[in-house]
Amino acid sequence: MKLNYRIVIFGLSIIFGIAFSMPSLLQTDGGKKVNLGLDLQGGLHMLLGVKTDEAIKSRIKSIAASIKHFSEREDILIDALNFDESSVKFTLLDIDDMKKMKDFLSKIDGAKIVSNQEEISVELTPKEIEKTKQEAVSQAIETIRNRLDQFGLSEPVVARQGKDKILVQLAGIKTLQEEQRARELISRAAKLELMAIDEDRVGRVNVMSPADAASYGDVILPDVKNPNIKHLVHEIPILDGGMLTDAYVGFDQNNRPQINFKLNSEGAEIFGDFTGKNVGKHLAVVLDGKVYSAPVINERIGGGSGQISGDYTIMEAKDLAIALRSGALLAPIYLMEKRSVGPSLGADSIKASMVALIGGFVLVIVFMMIYYRLAGVIANIALIANLFIILAVMSLFGATLTLPGMAGIVLTVGMAVDANVIISERIRELIYQGVSIHKAIEEGYSNAMRAILDANITTLIASVVLYAYGTGAIKGFAITMSIGILASMLTAILGTHGIYQMLEKKIQKSKDNRLWFGIKG
Amino acid sequence: MEFFKYTKTFNFMGKSKLAIYLSITVVILSYLLLLTKGLNYGVDFAGGTIVQVKYDKVAPIDEMREKLKSNELFKDSSITEFGSVNEVVIRMKTTTSDVKIDIGDVTREALKGTGNFEIRRVDIVGPKVGSELKEKGIMSLLLAIVGILVYVAFRFEWRFAVASIVALVHDVSIALGAISLVGLDVNLDVLAALLTILGYSLNDTIIVFDRIREGVVKAKNLDLTDIINESVTRTLARTTLTSLTTFFVVFTLFMFGGEIIHPFAFTLLVGVIVGTYSSIFVASPILLKFGFDVKGYHEKLAQKAKREAEKNRMRQQFESGTI
Numbered sequence: 001m002k003l004n005y006r007i008v009i010f011g012l013s014i015i016f017g018i019a020f021s022m023p024s025l026l027q028t029d030g031g032k033k034v035n036l037g038l039d040l041q042g043g044l045h046m047l048l049g050v051k052t053d054e055a056i057k058s059r060i061k062s063i064a065a066s067i068k069h070f071s072e073r074e075d076i077l078i079d080a081l082n083f084d085e086s087s088v089k090f091t092l093l094d095i096d097d098m099k100k101m102k103d104f105l106s107k108i109d110g111a112k113i114v115s116n117q118e119e120i121s122v123e124l125t126p127k128e129i130e131k132t133k134q135e136a137v138s139q140a141i142e143t144i145r146n147r148l149d150q151f152g153l154s155e156p157v158v159a160r161q162g163k164d165k166i167l168v169q170l171a172g173i174k175t176l177q178e179e180q181r182a183r184e185l186i187s188r189a190a191k192l193e194l195m196a197i198d199e200d201r202v203g204r205v206n207v208m209s210p211a212d213a214a215s216y217g218d219v220i221l222p223d224v225k226n227p228n229i230k231h232l233v234h235e236i237p238i239l240d241g242g243m244l245t246d247a248y249v250g251f252d253q254n255n256r257p258q259i260n261f262k263l264n265s266e267g268a269e270i271f272g273d274f275t276g277k278n279v280g281k282h283l284a285v286v287l288d289g290k291v292y293s294a295p296v297i298n299e300r301i302g303g304g305s306g307q308i309s310g311d312y313t314i315m316e317a318k319d320l321a322i323a324l325r326s327g328a329l330l331a332p333i334y335l336m337e338k339r340s341v342g343p344s345l346g347a348d349s350i351k352a353s354m355v356a357l358i359g360g361f362v363l364v365i366v367f368m369m370i371y372y373r374l375a376g377v378i379a380n381i382a383l384i385a386n387l388f389i390i391l392a393v394m395s396l397f398g399a400t401l402t403l404p405g406m407a408g409i410v411l412t413v414g415m416a417v418d419a420n421v422i423i424s425e426r427i428r429e430l431i432y433q434g435v436s437i438h439k440a441i442e443e444g445y446s447n448a449m450r451a452i453l454d455a456n457i458t459t460l461i462a463s464v465v466l467y468a469y470g471t472g473a474i475k476g477f478a479i480t481m482s483i484g485i486l487a488s489m490l491t492a493i494l495g496t497h498g499i500y501q502m503l504e505k506k507i508q509k510s511k512d513n514r515l516w517f518g519i520k521g
Numbered sequence: 522m523e524f525f526k527y528t529k530t531f532n533f534m535g536k537s538k539l540a541i542y543l544s545i546t547v548v549i550l551s552y553l554l555l556l557t558k559g560l561n562y563g564v565d566f567a568g569g570t571i572v573q574v575k576y577d578k579v580a581p582i583d584e585m586r587e588k589l590k591s592n593e594l595f596k597d598s599s600i601t602e603f604g605s606v607n608e609v610v611i612r613m614k615t616t617t618s619d620v621k622i623d624i625g626d627v628t629r630e631a632l633k634g635t636g637n638f639e640i641r642r643v644d645i646v647g648p649k650v651g652s653e654l655k656e657k658g659i660m661s662l663l664l665a666i667v668g669i670l671v672y673v674a675f676r677f678e679w680r681f682a683v684a685s686i687v688a689l690v691h692d693v694s695i696a697l698g699a700i701s702l703v704g705l706d707v708n709l710d711v712l713a714a715l716l717t718i719l720g721y722s723l724n725d726t727i728i729v730f731d732r733i734r735e736g737v738v739k740a741k742n743l744d745l746t747d748i749i750n751e752s753v754t755r756t757l758a759r760t761t762l763t764s765l766t767t768f769f770v771v772f773t774l775f776m777f778g779g780e781i782i783h784p785f786a787f788t789l790l791v792g793v794i795v796g797t798y799s800s801i802f803v804a805s806p807i808l809l810k811f812g813f814d815v816k817g818y819h820e821k822l823a824q825k826a827k828r829e830a831e832k833n834r835m836r837q838q839f840e841s842g843t844i
Contacts, residue, residue: 039781046620047650048620049618049647049649179625180623180626183620183621183623184621186620187620187621333620334618334619334620335616335617335618335619335620335645335647336618336647336649336650337645337646337647337650338643338644338645339642339643339644339645340625340642340643340644341641341642342639342640342641342642344575344639344641345573345575345641345642348779349779349781349782351779352777352778352779352782353774353778353779353782355773355777355778356770356773356774356776356777356778356782359773359777360769360770360771360772360773360774361770363766363769363770363773364766364769364770367765367766367769368766370522371522371762372522403781403782404710404713404782404785407774407778407782407785407786410770410771410773410774410778411717411767411770411771411774411789413766413770414763414766414767414768414769414770414771415721415724415763415767417763417766418724418759418763418766418767421759421762421763421766422728422759422763425756425758425759425762428523429755447735450731451727451728451731451732454673454676454727454731455723455724455727455728457672458669458672458673458720458723458724458727459720459721459723459724461665461668461669461672461720462665462668462669462716462717462719462720462723463720465661465664465665465668465716466661466665466713466716468661468664469657469658469660469661469664470661470709470713474709474710474712474713477710477713478713481717518522518523519523
């Protein structure tokens with residue numbers, strides 16, 4: 001027996017395969033492991049769309065709010081302040097204030113100001129609109145990631161997909177409650193607005209239609225505890241959650257959980273100004289379009305802190321505080337795709353695919369041994385090495401093993417022996433022609449090589465296309481197939497060749513072609 | 522053990538007429554099926570919702586139907602058994618885009634009182650994502666075919682490439698026909714299986730073609746029919762063996778892989794059988810029909826060798842400084 005470079009490489013790759021697949025096989029604490037896909041370990045996969053138009057609308061709305069606040073503070077008289085999807089319009093009552101107003105407006109980023117004498121219209125430039133939309137998506141990703149990080153799941157995936165889609169993957173969700181909470185956290189707009197009640201018309205709220213309310217610049221909002229109770233508030237908020245710096249769970253005098261929040265200095269100033277001017281009136285604390293409370297303003301509230309009281313459990317209050325703290329979603333999100341797999345189904349899938357893998361594997365191995373005898377055993381060594389290498393490479397790259405990925409491995413078992421079948425057939429043929437064992441092996445390999453390479457490369461082309469165009473679980477299939485094919489070149493071609501070269505003398509001496517190649521003669 | 526001896530050459534091409542008729546008939550039948558019955562697109566491509574429910578007893582399908590009827594969300598839903606009598610899937614064409622409304626929760630609420638059950642899987646694919654996946658799926662099939670065509674044309678000769686593509690289309694058509702026949706849900710995994718069939722069937726064809734090419738180069742007898750017969754016979758053991766091992770694993774996957782992997786395994790199963798058949802009885806006869814000119818090829822090879830020799834001679838002269 002003599003060592004040759006092939007057998008050395010093969011030996012090294014087996015050592016590599018075993019060493020790096022151990023962490024995954026034994027589930028050790030350290031080391032790089034294969035990730036199980038959501039379909040195998042259970043979890044939640046969501047593709048979310050972002051309603052970016054809403055971000056534009058809310059941007060417009062906040063411009064309107066700042067114009068209102070500015071004009072009130074500077075005693076600039078304006079009239080007919082209103083806004084639609086894309087612009088804010090108002091009329092300046094005193095044309096002398098024009099310069100002051102324009103100075104203020106010019107400070108707003110990306111705003112295009114069109115004035116026709118005293119009528120002023122503010123809209124966003126197309127560039128600003130695009131930027132706002134993109135920011136809304138980035139901000140949504142950031143916000144969702146922040147919220148999920150605080151939720152306590154290991155490694156949530158939140159990633160942008162395409163231009164305006166968000167991929168969220170949560171592995172290892174075990175219970176129904178967990179899933180519900182995660183969903184709630186993701187979807188919660190957490191848009192806090194402090195709004196002024198329209199004191200003059202609030203008495204008529206129950207007979208008012210939304211259109212009526214809109215004609216007064218108001219909006220009708222339901223109460224959170226009882227949707228039948230309606231509040232009439234000015235549509236332009238006093239301030240919104242963008243000025244929030246902190247939110248945490250506290251308790252009210254009855255020891256019920258409530259959420260305390262703090263505003264930044266700008267927010268505190270606006271809030272102070274407003275409360276100072278409106279003592280005796282009502283203030284509505286609005287979260288996601290629902291009125292949580294509408295207390296009477298007793299005095300000017302400085303310092304910029306407030307509470308949101310409601311009927312929540314501590315857990316709910318905690319999640320709400322997380323949502324507020326990580327910021328509002330500038331634009332609402334909607335569900336484009338969702339796949340959720342319960343852990344029990346994942347476990348069943350693992351079991352089933354393992355049975356198929358082991359079953360198929362044993363069948364192939366036994367068959368090869370019967371058909372080719374020792375040549376079959378050599379092929380089987382390559383096959384086993386192949387499995388280890390697939391697992392090792394996947395572990396090393398932290399690749400994800402999905403159910404189709406398992407199928408890919410099963411299929412690789414069937415196809416990886418192909419190379420050895422081709423080679424063995426070639427060797428048999430040459431032996432029948434009566435050439436020496438040495439020549440039979442060398443020529444067998446070189447004759448078979450072209451066909452094996454062509455066959456493998458075409459399969460690889462199909463796998464690469466699958467990877468490029470496939471999504472989620474299918475990508476897993478393409479990955480295991482590709483790794484399997486590449487590994488089989490190493491094991492089934494190089495490795496077995498090395499073994500034959502090492503055993504050549506022995507085979508020659510024994511002259512037992514039946515034992516070695518399963519043929520007579 | 523040996524299935525086939527190399528001493529006797531089988532006359533495959535003599536039977537090719539019969540095989541071609543059979544293939545044409547089956548392919549036409551497949552297209553008829555695709556035209557009349559069509560493919561049953563699953564949620565991945567058509568969009569929609571799937572809820573998989575498992576009971577700890579036999580699933581009370583009638584009772585479930587009754588319960589779900591009252592909810593608007595389940596309008597036009599269908600309930601079918603899934604793998605075992607305990608497990609069912611509820612399929613809906615509709616999707617909810619509201620992140621807060623969870624169809625799993627709604628189903629749980631709606632099925633209250635039908636026994637102990639667990640919601641094991643919820644798949645919602647919005648219409649936009651569905652059509653996107655469909656586009657991508659068709660693109661990937663086309664791209665794979667084109668990529669393979671280019672490769673084979675580059676490695677062999679255009680006639681080989683066209684013959685192998687005919688075999689591919691033959692295999693995929695029949696697989697699609699079989700999918701339509703049993704009314705399988707066509708999802709992403711079935712597409713993956715189809716792409717695998719592409720690779721596999723081509724694999725088989727290439728091995729045979731490689732042998733034919735070799736036969737053409739070495740042949741003293743210039744009759745293409747003989748060369749093909751000889752080559753197919755020589756690769757017969759390999760074709761049978763690999764098909765068998767692949768068939769083994771796909772079959773165990775089909776039998777034991779679980780319900781979710783079923784459509785995937787079924788498609789592959791059909792593909793393995795048809796792919797093996799087509800590499801012998803479809804691809805090779807077509808190559809024969811194209812009338813590959815063995816003599817011409819020999820001349821071309823000889824010319825190529827001559828050019829090569831000339832080049833070498835020139836190089837040698839150049840290096841030794843005679844030019």
